[in-house]
Amino acid sequence: MITSSLLNLKTTSLYSLHKELGAKIVPFAGYQMPVSYPEGIIKEHIHTRNEVSLFDISHMGLIQLEGLPVVKYIETLAPANLIGLERNRQCYSFFLNEKGGIIDDFVAMNTGKDYRLVVNAGNTDLVVSLLNSSEKFRNNITLLEKYSMIALQGPKSGQIMKSLKGNCEDMSFMDVRFMNLVGIECLVTRSGYTGEDGFEIVASSNEIETLARNILEFPSVAPAGLGARDTLRLEAGLCLHGNDIGPAISPIEAKIAWAIPPVRRKGGTRSGGFSGSKRIFELLEFGASKYRVGLLTNQRIPVRSGTQLWNESKEEIGTVTSGAFAPSLGKPIGMGYVLNQEAFNGNHIHATIRGKRIDLHVTSLPFMKTNYYRA
Template identity: 40%
Template sequence: MTDTETTKDVETLSLDALHRELGAKMVAFAGYSMPIQYGDGIMAEHLWTREKAGLFDVSHMGQLEIRGKNVAAELEAHMPGDFIGLKEGRLRYSMLLDDNGGIIDDLMVTRRADHFYLVVNGAVKNSDIAHLNRHLPAHIEVRERADLALLALQGPRAADVLERLGAEVGLITFMRGSEIRLRGVEMWISRSGYTGEDGFEISIPAKKVAGLARLLLKDKDVRPVGLGARDSLRMEAGMPLYGHDLSRMSTPIEAGLAFAVSKRRKMEGGFAGFDRIDRQIKDGTKVRRVGLKLEGKRPAREGAPVYAGERKTGVLTSGGFAPSVDAPIAMAYVANEDAADGTELDVEVRGKRLPATVVAMPFVPHKYVR
């Protein structure tokens, strides 16, 4: 989140009036006025999502449709995922890469009947679209669906909530999606999210989103959740945030995201930055993204230096207090020799060294329905 955006710089979401009606504290984020928390506060919203179902407005994200002849192969030239082999209705996490293997954005890619549907980060959606238009052939259409809103319903009760409304989501398993008609409205529902919990993302016409949000919020198991808890939830789930844990300075291998480079693509290559990424797969990297658990209760924030003894080994890219862990946690890029689980390091906060230990991520187990 940034303090540099002012009200004249930001746009409003379709649910702006509802957020304010619900008592949200609004902040500027990714070019939009968005709720950071509601009346109960960040910790309560976080724990509610872990126990029941939290409703997030993520309509700032970019929703793109990419279509044209050989579109799967054309996308593969710029991302390391296997899209040619992706079946209809399946999702795949991937990254848009530059020629040096740096991460331009991380995103979700879904194959639909006659096109690919991409959900990209809101802060960089315009630059993503410009990059795709520059590098894809002229016959490939890149269309932003600004007429759509995006909700995320996350938590162990999410499926029950949707079933009670009449949405048959039981057969949709993790990283799959389907068109569903609910209360007369066509929408796309995928079993995916950014919290580590079971949950769904719902793409719906912006003109209809307020009706759906109010309907969901009538359920006793649903509460609205803002950006603050979304951040603490994704950190506990070990999920990186673009612009913080991911950037053009990091490759998928350095970021611990080698799983997103599919087996066929590792063998065949043919995507932006392959030579560097191939070397890193074979020879290792100089730095790696790791999870850190700090002693005590004092959190450390992005930018804090990390030390191995008196040697600076890296820097924090995310950090905060984790309600489900009941301890401060962080992510950092550190030298490869200091990246093994169990390594004891120090994080400097306001001139004081805080002991920290490298731990495996996620910090809390994922609860996906596969």
């Protein structure tokens, strides 16, 4: 039975498989997506950390860019070095507004044949509209709607790819390669959003279910949903657009300024020239008034998004943006923004939930070591 909240939502090409596997379906970014399977979020999370899990990420937007002129145009909207991006590599970046806020964060790849962007599902239409604001390049920008994406994540993902005859043993984190998997032409990147080694795989929507079923035949592979993907990315200290980053938050405040390469900074050979560059350069030079931090507690109640944060002088100092129970750590964790002077490791702060004080302390991110593969 489809509830009213799921009516008029899109489905991915794996929807029937999700139902067959007993997935709990929820609305997410305009799609009916699996939040969990019968094993539950915690077991899916732990399985990903120890073995390997398969995620449906077909709701993400995949955009093709053709020609160097349109790549240069993208660099006016984002502080990325796409022109200097090597063949068969990808990079992380973000589209900025004039105040330096993050319209959307994305991954850009140079496939050797073209350039492609992977953008957040909830922002796909917004990004396409932004890119098409220049009539000059509209014919060079295509939303690839006949392709789907899956993510194979976990320490044994490389073994699975090898068993699928994937030519990926020498691929490092953020490498990109076309390859044939079980007779299906795929675009594969060694990346993901869990903090583990893994691969994101693009294939024709007509063939993605065949590929997914082949992968799920391996005993070490289990399906995992959005719930586990969220707790995994939170443990890895990764931002979720709409929670931890957004149009009112700059990359400097979010502590992801590492993604702004030297060539686009002051003194670089292609310094500035992107939306919000004046504000970004000011923040890089003088610092921000608030920063994203990790939050830890020894109590059992997670602090959720929107919860206010207070210092020991009972002054409001910030807000939680993400919070959940961390299965790998066995306790609640969170991320949020606090005033600059409060953003130091070990700082004791607190929140109040349903009248109960929750003691927290500020910590660096990520919460646990990431395991990205370097060949």
